[in-house]
Amino acid sequence: xxxxxxxxxxxxxxxxxxxxxxxxxxxxxxxxxxxxxxxxxxxxxxxxxxxxxxxxxxxxxxxxxxxxxxxxxxxxxxxxxxxxxxxxxxxxxxxxxxxxxxxxxxxxxxxxxxxxxxxxxxxxxxxxxxxxxxxxxxxxxxxxxxxxxxxxxxxxxxxxxxxxxxxxxxxxxxxxxxxxxxxxxxxxxxxxxxxxxxxxxxxxxxxxxxxxxxxxxxxxxxxxxxxxxxxxxxxxxxxxxxxxxxxxxxxxxxxxxxxxxxxxxxxxxxxxxxxxxxxxxxxxxxxxxxxxxxxxxxxxxxxxxxxxxxxxxxxxxxxxxxxxxxxxxxxxxxxxxxxxxxxxxxxxxxxxxxxxxxxxxxxxxxxxxxxxxxxxxxxxxxxxxxxxxxxxxxxxx
Numbered sequence: 001x002x003x004x005x006x007x008x009x010x011x012x013x014x015x016x017x018x019x020x021x022x023x024x025x026x027x028x029x030x031x032x033x034x035x036x037x038x039x040x041x042x043x044x045x046x047x048x049x050x051x052x053x054x055x056x057x058x059x060x061x062x063x064x065x066x067x068x069x070x071x072x073x074x075x076x077x078x079x080x081x082x083x084x085x086x087x088x089x090x091x092x093x094x095x096x097x098x099x100x101x102x103x104x105x106x107x108x109x110x111x112x113x114x115x116x117x118x119x120x121x122x123x124x125x126x127x128x129x130x131x132x133x134x135x136x137x138x139x140x141x142x143x144x145x146x147x148x149x150x151x152x153x154x155x156x157x158x159x160x161x162x163x164x165x166x167x168x169x170x171x172x173x174x175x176x177x178x179x180x181x182x183x184x185x186x187x188x189x190x191x192x193x194x195x196x197x198x199x200x201x202x203x204x205x206x207x208x209x210x211x212x213x214x215x216x217x218x219x220x221x222x223x224x225x226x227x228x229x230x231x232x233x234x235x236x237x238x239x240x241x242x243x244x245x246x247x248x249x250x251x252x253x254x255x256x257x258x259x260x261x262x263x264x265x266x267x268x269x270x271x272x273x274x275x276x277x278x279x280x281x282x283x284x285x286x287x288x289x290x291x292x293x294x295x296x297x298x299x300x301x302x303x304x305x306x307x308x309x310x311x312x313x314x315x316x317x318x319x320x321x322x323x324x325x326x327x328x329x330x331x332x333x334x335x336x337x338x339x340x341x342x343x344x345x346x347x348x349x350x351x352x353x354x355x356x357x358x359x360x361x362x363x364x365x366x367x368x369x370x371x372x373x374x375x376x377x378x379x380x381x382x383x384x385x386x387x388x389x390x391x392x393x394x395x396x397x
Contacts, residue, residue: 013055022038022039084115089118144214
């Protein structure tokens with residue numbers, strides 16, 4: 001399964017990204033040379049030879065294009081040689097040339113014996129012609145399922161022919177998307193709508209009526225019976241149980257690979273390590289200059305107390321900014337618990353992980369003293385319960 005978003009590490013090159021994924025997922029007994037050959041073969045198969053040594057790119061590193069990122073995401077799934085590949089809108093956010101290149105690559109994978117299923121978003125006519133089968137749904141109802149090249153013929157038989165200069169995919173969506181009724185209702189009283197006249201049959205009926213007519217015609221068509229017969233033939237074939245195809249690497253291999261990848265990422269990411277170190281040095285110089293020679297007498301207690309309070313808040317912010325964008329379920333918390341706590345406490349965005357807002361073990365003894373600086377008590381009550389949640393889960397297990 002290839003998601004719509006490209007979740008890639010921007011500081012790694014294309015070859016390193018695919019190589020680390022191979023080390024994390026392929027079995028340890030597989031020789032290193034075979035893994036390296038598999039990585040190189042995947043790079044060639046996805047057409048990434050020219051950018052194999054280019055970084056993915058992030059906010060300060062210029063990297064590969066959007067289409068190349070999408071092909072890298074597909075390559076990560078091809079390492080396990082899946083029989084079925086499902087993609088969620090693989091062409092979203094890409095220009096016409098990149099979308100055509102990605103779809104052409106997927107067509108090549110299908111020609112090699114794999115089953116490729118993709119939900120597509122506003123394909124061009126060139127991209128639409130690359131698909132073999134078309135499955136149209138509207139409100140959970142099957143409007144059409146068959147050869148993509150025969151879809152125009154089916155719509156013409158029902159009474160909704162595709163105009164000569166219109167993209168077939170746009171015409172199909174125009175017939176099955178009820179949102180166009182709202183557009184027509186908005187433009188109904190406009191001067192333009194009264195002057196212009198159209199021979200389009202969709203302008204004479206509502207989209208819901210068109211959908212009902214299409215569904216009824218499909219259930220009586222040869223396409224429906226052909227698809228049903230094909231499903232029955234497949235159901236009679238006795239197949240084998242497929243394994244989960246998850247990670248086959250050992251815990252030690254995964255730990256070593258993740259550690260090495262993390263060090264490489266931190267050393268290359270300017271904002272992750274070096275910029276943060278510079279900020280800490282500047283803050284240290286500022287606070288040290290303000291409280292220089294504050295003294296140790298009785299009259300200096302107030303100054304020492306304010307200095308300690310500032311130190312606690314800096315420590316809190318340091319933990320709060322640590323290791324962002326890690327889901328709570330990866331930190332040992334039950335799914336949903338972290339998002340609920342962050343929304344209730346308004347500590348940080350729900351996409352950030354909770355442990356970045358929880359003080360470390362050396363801060364637990366001063367947890368109550370931090371309330372003197374304006375932090376609501378509900379924050380720390382919730383955080384304290386969430387810190388104990390993994391222990392409760394262990395005891396229940």
